[in-house]
Structure formats: structure tokens, C-alpha cells
Amino acid sequence: xxxxxxxxxxxxxxxxxxxxxxxxxxxxxxxxxxxxxxxxxxxxxxxxxxxxxxxxxxxxxxxxxxxxxxxxxxxxxxxxxxxxxxxxxxxxxxxxxxxxxxxxxxxxxxxxxxxxxxxxxxxxxxxxxxxxxxxxxxxxxxxxxxxxxxxxxxxxxxxxxxxxxxxxxxxxxxxxxxxxxxxxxxxxxxxxxxxxxxxxxxxxxxxxxxxxxxxxxxxxxxxxxxxxxxxxxxxxxxxxxxxxxxxxxxxxxxxxxxxxxxxxxxxxxxxxxxxxxxxxxxxxxxxxxxxxxxxxxxxxxxxxxxxxxxxxxxxxxxxxxxxxxxxxxxxxxxxxxxxxxxxxxxxxxxxxxxxxxxxxxxxxxxxxxxxxxxxxxxxxxxxxxxxxxxxxxxxxxxxxxxxxxxxxxxxxxxxxxxxxxxxxxxxxxxxxxxxxxxxxxxxxxxxxxxxxxxxxxxxxxxxxxxxxxxxxxxxxxxxxxxxxxxxxxxxxxxxxxxxxxxxxxxxxxxxxxxxxxxxxxxxxxxxxxxxxxxxxx
Numbered sequence: 227x228x229x230x231x232x233x234x235x236x237x238x239x240x241x242x243x244x245x246x247x248x249x250x251x252x253x254x255x256x257x258x259x260x261x262x263x264x265x266x267x268x269x270x271x272x273x274x275x276x277x278x279x280x281x282x283x284x285x286x287x288x289x290x291x292x293x294x295x296x297x298x299x300x301x302x303x304x305x306x307x308x309x310x311x312x313x314x315x316x317x318x319x320x321x322x323x324x325x326x327x328x329x330x331x332x333x334x335x336x337x338x339x340x341x342x343x344x345x346x347x348x349x350x351x352x353x354x355x356x357x358x359x360x361x362x363x364x365x366x367x368x369x370x371x372x373x374x375x376x377x378x379x380x381x382x383x384x385x386x387x388x389x390x391x392x393x394x395x396x397x398x399x400x401x402x403x404x405x406x407x408x409x410x411x412x413x414x415x416x417x418x419x420x421x422x423x424x425x426x427x428x429x430x431x432x433x434x435x436x437x438x439x440x441x442x443x444x445x446x447x448x449x450x451x452x453x454x455x456x457x458x459x460x461x462x463x464x465x466x467x468x469x470x471x472x473x474x475x476x477x478x479x480x481x482x483x484x485x486x487x488x489x490x491x492x493x494x495x496x497x498x499x500x501x502x503x504x505x506x507x508x509x510x511x512x513x514x515x516x517x518x519x520x521x522x523x524x525x526x527x528x529x530x531x532x533x534x535x536x537x538x539x540x541x542x543x544x545x546x547x548x549x550x551x552x553x554x555x556x557x558x559x560x561x562x563x564x565x566x567x568x569x570x571x572x573x574x575x576x577x578x579x580x581x582x583x584x585x586x587x588x589x590x591x592x593x594x595x596x597x598x599x600x601x602x603x604x605x606x607x608x609x610x611x612x613x614x615x616x617x618x619x620x621x622x623x624x625x626x627x628x629x630x631x632x633x634x635x636x637x638x639x640x641x642x643x644x645x646x647x648x649x650x651x652x653x654x655x656x657x658x659x660x661x662x663x664x665x666x667x668x669x670x671x672x673x674x675x676x677x678x679x680x681x682x683x684x685x686x687x688x689x690x691x692x693x694x695x696x697x698x699x700x701x702x703x704x705x706x707x708x709x710x711x712x713x714x715x716x717x718x719x720x721x722x723x724x725x726x727x728x729x730x731x732x733x734x735x736x737x738x739x740x741x742x743x744x745x746x747x748x749x750x751x752x753x754x755x756x757x758x759x760x761x762x763x
Contacts, residue, residue, distance in 0.1 A: 235584045246335070247647045248580040251573070253742065254322040254484045258413040261485040266495025268419035269482065272561030273475060274304075274504035275426045277359055277529050282471065283512035284527035286464045293512055295461055300508040303468025308501035310469070310476050310706075312493055313630050318483030319492035320739045321641055325478035326577030330646045332632040335653060336660030341625050342574045348474045348618065349571030350596050351604070353563060357404070357593075358601035360559035361397030362530040366552035368396060370537050370545045389602040397602070400556065401593065407564045408589045413485050415565065422561045429554035434510050437517035463699035470619035470702055472504070475566060477622050477629075481573045482565070529555060568592050620680045623702040624672030624709030628665055631710030636717045639735035642728055643742045654724040664716040672709025676701035
């Protein structure tokens, strides 16, 4: 046996791994569709009830918004995000297809790699970033046990790293604690979601009640009075920034919607919870920061820093409170980082190298390679790089627009699933040498208008006309709409003949969905056939 043969993914069931399929990226079989309404609900509690969402208000108020304008941006932005989440997860909910496979009918069999590698890059960087924040939560727990932690663990880190040895130990502990969670298969995560979601929700409301009940006569301080009444364009930018913070999750939500027991579980389980818990967490962040700033002398938007202040200024009871608060934050960070970044990277790597990587291997690889991103530098020094990542919706929004426009308008919800796993000209999604040039043109059209404003935002030394800045302020909506519209128009003017023939001859979308859900697609691919009622072209 050669080394490459030894590294191949073990065969599961009837699926034979090759360049385009293994058991982790084929449409989810019935026995693995275990996510019900409450699973999706709890998933979004974990994804949206975390430190990053808690700090949304700080970034919005820093833009010049008043506290109530920040809340308006949080509410409107998350409602719009929830709509995009549901629209972009329909192929997963109905056909049980993951994000990498869905993009094969959008971009072509090889063209889809462009979108997949963009998402892999984001998974690596954001896993590193969130893991470092998780390490700060571990540091809080260690600090609660040993207030003299920095003396117990002497610092040997160079000053330019922006961290101490004790902080690095916290990061390593968080990485190790995450490993068993990564091992759990995605369709078996329900119990973790239930327990973790309950802990996180209780912690958030206990924190809110404590901060309001003990804030004293000084009240909210100047947090709720700071910030001016920003212009309409800045409010719009605040709304788009709120959407952009969850943009990567919108892009690949099919990876999780495909585990739905029934399509309506994914639709109703996300349409309410995705917005609701993000709004609650964002508003709690504003109120808690305002209620505690007079007590500690500054506005602590960062929750680990707030708990650190509680530990340093209080006695044994405060240390105990800080310890259990740190535990809740560790659970919260695992809840957002493992499914949101590790498993996302696992899905995408499994689709890119299906013969050698499955979801579990890909998730561990994501966690391992993320260390190379030096997250301690990302958090402490690379402010421009973080700004670029936060504005990455300039590039991702057009991809989302393409996916929604392709499924709803171009393909009219009719997908020939076996052809998504045939990597040659037999597939109707082969287009031109494996690439759909229409997607490339449409993505460029959706991206370019926002680039001047994006560059000027990242580099303040560059000035562009106000109109281009305003276009950047609404880059998510404009990028998705332009790219989706151009893509639909190009398919109308320059249709792919084989796709058009399939759409004309295939039964209704509802019949296709039901038949593909009932038949293991691996069998259809192996034998080169299609479900009954679907004729080969």
C-alpha cells in the first residue's frame, strides 16, 4: 500500500471517494438528518450570543452613532441578515446539499473552487481570532483562581508580540479544550447545542440584571449620551456592518441547513432565532457597558476585560463570579468557533480534497493551520488587517447574491443532483471547461463598484468622491443585488443549452426535491443514473 492510498478517507456505506465526492459531502442521508427546529434555534443562540456580537455596539458608537441609533442598526441589520440566511440555505434545506456542492451549479465544477478557497481562508483566520478570544476567557478563569497569575507564570514573550506567557497558556488551553468538541460529527451536536445555549442565555441575563441592579446613583454614565446623531448614510453603514459581521455564516449556511429533518425546520428555526439572539446580545452589550463604566472608571466593551476588572476590584465572591463567568464565555466561544469556523473549514476542505479529507480531518486541519495566523498579533497589532476582514463582505456579498439568484431565478429551484458529482463534460454544470464564465462576470460587476470606498476606508490617506463612499456604505445590499441581477441577465441572454434543456424537461421542483431526498445519491452517481422521473439529457 502506498502512502497516498493509506491517507485516503475510509469508505463509508456505498460511497466510493474520488475527486468529487465522499460520504461527508454527498447529500445528507435520512439517518443523518437530525436537526429539528430547536437545534437550529440553539445553533443561532451560540453563533450570535458571543463576545463579538456583544461588542457590536462599541463599533457602531465609534462610528458616531448615538446609543439608540446603534440599537436601530443592530435590529434592522440582523433582520435583513436573517432573511439572507434563510434564502441562501434553501438548497441545503430541500436538497440536503452543502455550500461547496451548491456552488458547483453556480460557478461550474472547477469554478466553484474560487468561492471555496475564499471561505477556507476566512475559516482559518477567524478560527485563530476567536480561539485567541477564547484563550482570554481561560485567562479570566485562571486569574480568578490565582490573582497573582502573571507572577506565577513569568513572562518570557517579547514585547512586540503583544502578549504575555500567561495569556499564551490560556490560548493553548482553549485550543486543547476545543479538540474533543471538534471530534463530534455535525449531525450529533444537538445535545451540545441544548446545554451550551442554556448556559449562555442564563449568563447573559444574569450579567444584565447584576449590572443594572448594582450600577449605583451615577447610572449609565456617558455611554448612552456619547455619540452624535449620525447621518442617514452612517446609520446605513451601521446596518451593513451588522450584516457583514455574520456574512461568512450567511455564505455557507447550506452546510448546516442540509442536516434539517424537514425543510421547514431549517426555515422556521432560523428566520426568528438568527435575528432575535443577535439583537438581544448586542443590546445587552450596550446596556452592561453603560451600567458598569462609572464603577470601573472606563467603558469595558470587551467581556473578558470586564470580568478581569470584577476580579481585581472585588473579594472572594467576585473571584468566584468571575470564574463562572469565564466558564460561560469559554462555552460561548466554543459554540461559535467550532461549528462556525472549524467545521466550516472541514466541509470546504472535504469538498476540495474528498479522496483524502473528510469533515473531521478538515476541521482538525483548520484548527492546526490557524496557529500559523499568529492570532495574538491579529488581535493586538494588525488593526488594518482586521479592518479588511471586517469589510470582507465587499467580496462575499456578490457570492451570496449569485447563489440566491442562481437557485431561485436561473435554475428555478430545479437541481440535477447527480451531475454535481460528475467532474467532466457529462455534467450539465460543466459549462465551459468546468467554469461558468457568467458567474465570474457577475461577481466582478458586484464587487468593483464598492472597491474605491473600501480602499479609502482601509487607508484614510486615500480620498474618493462621496458617492463612491456611500456605495461602499451599502456594499452588502448593492453587491448582492448587482451580482445576482447580472448573473440572471447573462443566463437569460446567453443561456447554457444543456441547463435550459434540463429545466424544460424536468418535473416540478417539488417532485425533484422529494425524489432526491428519498434516493441515496451515491448510488445514482456510481451507476451514472438519475432518480425516477428525471431523464438524462
